[in-house]
Each structure stands twice: as C-alpha cells, then as structure tokens.
Amino acid sequence: MTTEKWIVDEALASLDDERPTEVDKDTLDKFVDTFSLHDPVIQRHRLAIYERMRERCPVVRSEAHGGYYSVSTYRDIYDLTHRPEEFSSFPLTIPPLGNPVQMIPIESDPPAHAKYRALVGRQFSPKTVAALSESVTEIVTELLDNIQGRTEVDLAREVALELPLRVILDFFVGAPRDDWQMLHDESIVMLQPDPNDPEEQKHEKAAAAGLRLESYFAGLLRQRRENGFGTDLISDLAQSQVDGEMLTDDEIVGFCLLLLSAGYDTTASAISRMFQLFATDHEIRDQVRAAVNDSKRLDVAVDELIRYISPVPGLARNVNEACEHAGIDLVAGDRLLLLWPAANRDPDEFPNPDTFVVDRKPNRHLGFGSGIHRCLGAHIARKEMKILIEQFFARMSDYRLDPDKEPLWHTGDTWGVKSLPVLFESIH
Amino acid sequence: MANCGEVEVVIDRDRCLGHARCYALAPELFDVDEDEGKSLSLLNPVPSNLADLAREGADACPEHAITVRPTE
Numbered sequence: 001m002t003t004e005k006w007i008v009d010e011a012l013a014s015l016d017d018e019r020p021t022e023v024d025k026d027t028l029d030k031f032v033d034t035f036s037l038h039d040p041v042i043q044r045h046r047l048a049i050y051e052r053m054r055e056r057c058p059v060v061r062s063e064a065h066g067g068y069y070s071v072s073t074y075r076d077i078y079d080l081t082h083r084p085e086e087f088s089s090f091p092l093t094i095p096p097l098g099n100p101v102q103m104i105p106i107e108s109d110p111p112a113h114a115k116y117r118a119l120v121g122r123q124f125s126p127k128t129v130a131a132l133s134e135s136v137t138e139i140v141t142e143l144l145d146n147i148q149g150r151t152e153v154d155l156a157r158e159v160a161l162e163l164p165l166r167v168i169l170d171f172f173v174g175a176p177r178d179d180w181q182m183l184h185d186e187s188i189v190m191l192q193p194d195p196n197d198p199e200e201q202k203h204e205k206a207a208a209a210g211l212r213l214e215s216y217f218a219g220l221l222r223q224r225r226e227n228g229f230g231t232d233l234i235s236d237l238a239q240s241q242v243d244g245e246m247l248t249d250d251e252i253v254g255f256c257l258l259l260l261s262a263g264y265d266t267t268a269s270a271i272s273r274m275f276q277l278f279a280t281d282h283e284i285r286d287q288v289r290a291a292v293n294d295s296k297r298l299d300v301a302v303d304e305l306i307r308y309i310s311p312v313p314g315l316a317r318n319v320n321e322a323c324e325h326a327g328i329d330l331v332a333g334d335r336l337l338l339l340w341p342a343a344n345r346d347p348d349e350f351p352n353p354d355t356f357v358v359d360r361k362p363n364r365h366l367g368f369g370s371g372i373h374r375c376l377g378a379h380i381a382r383k384e385m386k387i388l389i390e391q392f393f394a395r396m397s398d399y400r401l402d403p404d405k406e407p408l409w410h411t412g413d414t415w416g417v418k419s420l421p422v423l424f425e426s427i428h
Numbered sequence: 429m430a431n432c433g434e435v436e437v438v439i440d441r442d443r444c445l446g447h448a449r450c451y452a453l454a455p456e457l458f459d460v461d462e463d464e465g466k467s468l469s470l471l472n473p474v475p476s477n478l479a480d481l482a483r484e485g486a487d488a489c490p491e492h493a494i495t496v497r498p499t500e
Contacts, residue, residue, distance in 0.1 A: 121465050126452045299453070362487035374447055374490060382452075 016409070017280035018273070018308055019354060020047035028052040035062035035070050037094070037313050037337075038202075038411045040195050046313070046415075047354070050342035058326035059336075065095045068316070068335040069328070072342035074349035074366070076326055080317055080338060081371035084110050087317035087336065089373060093413050094316045094337050098207070101250045103258045106373055113372060115242045120255070120376060123172065123233055129379040132171060136384055139166050140391045148395065152402065156420035160272035161188070163384055164264050172259055174232030175220065186213050191265040192410040192418050210257065217256040218249060233259070261413070267381045269311035269416020271388065276417055277309065279401045284308075287358040289393045301358045302385050307365035308356050310341035313415050315369070340366045399424045433476025434499045437469040437486070443493035450485035450494060457482055473499045 023031075023045050031042050031049045042049060053060050053072035060070050071077055080087050090107040091097065102108055105116035122128065143162055147153045165184055169175040175183060189209035193202035221234055229235035237252045278285035291301040319334040330336075343366045345353040350360075368375035375381070401407065405421035437457065446465035450458040457478060459468050474482045479496070486494035 118465070121446065122462075125460065125465070126448050127460075296453075361484065364488070364490055370490060372445060374445065379448070379452060 015280070016044065016276065016407075018047070018277055020051060021045045023048045025052070029056075032056065032060050032070070033062060034064050035060075035337075036064040037413060037415075038199065039064075040409065040411050043313075043409065043411050043415055046341065047345060050339060050345060053339070053342060054346060059328050062337075068094055068337055069330075070314075070337050070339060072339050072346075074343040074346040077338045077340070077343045077366060078370055080325070080336060081369065081373070084113070084372050086320055086323060088320055089315075089317060091318070092315050094314075094335055097210075099254065101248075101254055103254045104247075104251055105376075106258055106262060110372070112242075117372070117376070119237065119240050119242070119247075120233065123236070124376045124380060126379045129383050132167075132380070133383065133387070135171065136167060136387050137391070139163060139170075140384075140388050144391055144395055151424050152421065153399070153424060154419055154421050155275040155399075156268075156272040156407075156417045159388070160275060160417070160420070161268045163271065163388060164267035164381075167380065167384060168259055168263050172233045172263075173217075173220070173256060174230050174234065179216070183213070183216070186216075187260050187264060188418070191261055191412070191414065192416070193412055195408065195410060213257060213260070214253050217253045220256075221249060221252055262375070263377045263380075265414045265416065266311050266375075267377075267384055269414045270306060270309055270381070271385060272417035272420055273309045273311060273415075274305055274385070275420055275422070276401070276407055277305075279399060279422060281356070284356045284358075287356065288389060291358060292390050292393050297359065298386055298389065299382070300361060300363070302382050302389070303363050303365065303367075304356060304358060304360045305385070306367040306382075307344045307350070307360070307363055310344050310365070310367040311414050311416055312340055312367075312369070313413070314339045314341075315413075340369065397424050397426045433479055434473045435476075435479045435482055435496050436473050436499045437471075437482050438495045438497070439467050439469055440493045440495070441466055443491045444489075445491050445493075447490050449488040449490060453488050454481045454485040458485055467493070 021044065028049055029052065031045060032053055035049065036042060050072050053070055057073055058076060062068055062070055071080060088109050090102045090109065092107050105113055108116050140163065143159050147158055165187065169180055169183060186209045190206050190213060193206055197205065221238060224230065224235050224238060229239060234252065234256065237247055237255060240247055288301050291297040314337045317336045317338060319330045319332055322331045347353050368378045399422040402421040402423050407417050408419040410416060410418045444466045446460065448460045448467065450467050451460050457469065457471055457474060459470050460466065461468055482496045486496045
C-alpha cells in the first residue's frame with residue numbers, strides 16, 4: 001500500500017541532507033534487488049544503496065520494471081557512455097516514457113546524433129549563455145522581489161521551479177507570457193508526479209499532461225509558420241534541414257518536450273535541493289556564501305553542488321548486440337541504468353566523496369552526464385544557479401525549514417523537492 | 429632558461445566533444461570554433477604566469493582531451 005510507504009518517507013523527508021542514511025545490509029540488498037527511480041523509500045536511502053551497489057559490483061541487477069542492470073561506479077559509467085555505437089540511448093528511461101519517435105538529440109545514436117546536436121548546439125554555447133546574464137539576473141531579481149519581506153515562503157514553488165522554466169519559455173521557446181502559468185502547471189503534472197498518487201495514476205496523469213503540452217507546442221509551431229519566424233529555437237528548428245530533409249513536426253514538438261524535461265525539471269530540482277541542503281547543513285551553506293565574492297571560486301562551488309546533489313538519478317542505455325561488460329554477458333535488448341549520483345560519490349574518483357569540498361579540483365563529475373549526450377544546457381544551468389546564489393545571499397536573511405510543513409520530494413527521472421516551505425528569520 | 433615554467437597546450441580534436449569547459453574556465457587561453465564546436469588553444473606556448481590556468485582548463489575537460497606539458 002502506497003500510504004504506508006508515504007508515511008515512512010514523510011517522516012524522513014525533512015532530515016534529507018544529501019548524506020548516506022544508516023540502513024542494515026539485508027535491507028540495502030532488498031533495495032538493490034528491487035531498485036527503481038519511482039520509489040520514495042529507495043530515494044530517501046539512495047546514497048547508502050549506491051554504496052552497497054558499488055560493494056557488490058561491478059554490476060547489479062534489479063527486478064523492477066521488467067529487469068535491468070544498475071551501474072554505479074564512475075569508471076563503468078564513463079566507459080559505457082563513451083561507447084554509443086554499442087549502447088543505444090533509445091529509450092532513455094526505465095520504464096520508457098512510451099514516445100514512439102526518438103527525442104532528438106538525447107535519444108539519437110551515432111551517426112545521426114551529431115547532426116541533430118549541431119542544430120541546437122549554438123543556442124546553448126557559453127557565448128550565447130554569457131549574453132543572457134543580464135536577462136537571467138532580471139528574472140532572479142523579480143522572483144526574489146516576490147518573496148522578500150515575507151516570513152513564510154515556499155522556496156521550491158516560488159523560486160526553484162520558476163527560474164529555469166522562465167528561462168526556457170522566454171529565451172528558448174519564446175512562449176507568450178500569458179501562457180507561462182498554464183505551462184508551469186502542466187509541466188509539474190508531467191514531470192513531478194504527486195507522491196501520494198498510486199503508481200498507475202502517476203503515469204496516466206503525466207501522459208495526459210504530456211499530450212496537452214504536445215498540442216500546445218504544435219500550435220505554437222503552426223503560428224510561427226503562419227505569422228513569421230522569430231529568433232527562438234522552435235523557429236530555428238522549423239527552418240532546419242538534416243541531410244536535405246526538413247525536421248518533422250513530431251521531432252520539433254519532441255524537442256520542446258525535451259527542453260522541459262531536461263532543462264526545466266533538472267535545474268529546478270538542483271536548486272530546490274540546494275535550498276533544502278542550505279537549511280539542513282549550515283556548514284555547506286556558509287562555505288558557498290563565502291565564495292560569492294569571487295566569481296571563479298563560485299564557479300567551482302556550483303560544480304561541487306551539482307556533484308553533491310546530482311538531480312538526475314539515472315538514464316538508460318540499451319544493448320545493441322551481445323557483448324561482455326565488466327564480466328557480465330549482455331544480450332541485445334538488455335537495459336542498463338547509469339546512476340550518475342552513484343558515480344559522483346565513488347571514492348575511486350573523488351577523495352572523501354561524501355564531504356562537500358567547496359574548492360574541489362579537479363571535479364569531473366557526471367552530474368551533467370557524460371560522452372556525446374552530456375548536457376547541452378550545462379552552461380545555462382550553471383549560470384542560473386550562480387546568479388541565484390549571488391543574489392540570494394546578497395539580499396535574503398537565513399531561513400529554516402518550516403517545522404509544521406514537511407518538504408515534499410518527487411521521484412521519477414529527476415529527483416527534487418516539489419514544495420519546500422521555509423521560515424525566514426527576519427524580515428529583510 | 430628564458431622559457432622556465434612555460435607550457436604547451438595540446439588539444440586532441442578527436443576526443444574533444446565540445447563541452448567547452450576549458451573555454452568557460454579559461455577564456456584567455458581557449459576558444460570554441462563556430463563550425464564544429466570544438467575547442468582550440470588561443471595561446472601557445474602559454475607563459476609561466478598562466479600555466480596554472482592552462483592546467484585548470486585541462487583538468488576540467490570531461491573527455492581528457494587536453495594535455496599541458498612543459499615546452500622543450
């Protein structure tokens with residue numbers, strides 16, 4: 001019964017400080033054997049589970065969602081992501097989202113992948129992103145204006161979820177402002193299932209919201225074609241060709257959905273968890289705060305936050321042809337779930353992996369993935385986090401979690417906080 | 429010993445996947461070409477006062493595509 005699970009999760013939620021929980025080995029082994037990204041109890045004990053997986057390595061099998069292998073060491077994940085010819089990215093999630101057309105470019109394999117990625121690469125380059133600094137600052141200012149002067153604030157709903165969505169809708173999709181609220185609401189239903197809903201209902205609701213968003217984006221595409229193209233990504237894609245062929249409407253609409261799931265929920269989850277972390281671990285908060293006056297130092301700190309939090313729990317690779325990996329015989333169709341946060345706490349790559357090291361260098365974390373599919377939006381994500389941290393510490397007083405309202409986490413293909421009610425200490 | 433501490437930067441263009449971490453951290457030393465989105469070195473050899481920055485750019489490369497070594 002899900003209610004029982006939820007009570008366990010709720011009791012634990014406020015304690016989440018991104019450190020391994022203490023769980024006995026037998027229980028951990030059960031979690032490993034039934035590992036799923038959709039289970040709130042597994043989510044709560046994730047870091048202890050990853051440790052156990054690495055102990056039982058090289059590769060462990062989960063019986064959930066039809067069975068698959070969980071990959072948890074840095075070396076194995078790095079290796080698998082650098083063999084895209086052998087390990088396909090379609091479908092990308094376990095269980096699959098069920099989209100019949102591959103989402104470009106994240107589900108594309110070589111050689112087509114490079115052509116699709118090149119279409120959208122420039123819009124996310126460090127130079128393009130640098131030019132957006134001022135606009136991101138304006139959004140952050142507006143969001144902080146909205147909460148400044150109040151004691152009770154929901155830092156997830158009012159800041160973490162708002163910032164990346166506005167960046168995407170404004171700069172990349174070019175959606176009219178009147179539609180933002182609707183797009184916000186539908187995106188939440190699609191990407192952040194209510195943990196209280198039964199499993200089946202979660203998927204039904206998400207799929208229905210996905211369909212409504214698809215028809216919205218299809219309408220936007222039609223409008224652009226009729227009324228003239230702009231500088232946004234939809235306009236760009238609508239005029240692009242790959243090997244002499246125009247992209248199909250399905251591909252363009254699929255890319256818009258990808259922008260939401262890859263660019264919105266990920267950054268939102270990183271930010272919401274960062275806010276929870278600052279409330280549960282004051283030492284980390286103070287270390288980050290001490291870095292804000294030095295731009296390069298803050299860049300390094302932001303990357304360590306991403307390593308430490310890693311909001312995307314795992315993405316799949318699919319075996320194309322029978323092969324051996326790490327001593328296991330794989331057959332075509334076998335699925336592997338690459339657990340980025342597990343790699344990011346692997347002591348073979350990161351000394352003292354469970355310690356937040358504000359000036360950690362080098363820090364080749366896999367929080368943005370790895371290889372040819374490594375996050376296209378990494379530069380804009382970092383930029384959003386950096387500007388938010390700078391402004392937040394400059395303007396806002398300290399806060400604590402509201403003792404009467406628990407943070408609400410969501411499971412799924414990103415792990416973040418849907419609702420984070422806090423109390424600010426003084427009216428700033 | 430005029431070139432003491434001077435370093436040479438070598439970018440393996442086959443390994444580079446255009447993540448642009450080197451450029452983001454050390455725009456003084458690296459750039460990204462517009463055609464292929466791959467990194468290129470702007471200053472070679474790199475004088476000793478910028479050698480640490482070059483190493484930082486190399487250490488940040490997710491593909492291990494950048495080598496920094498002392499000039500001959």
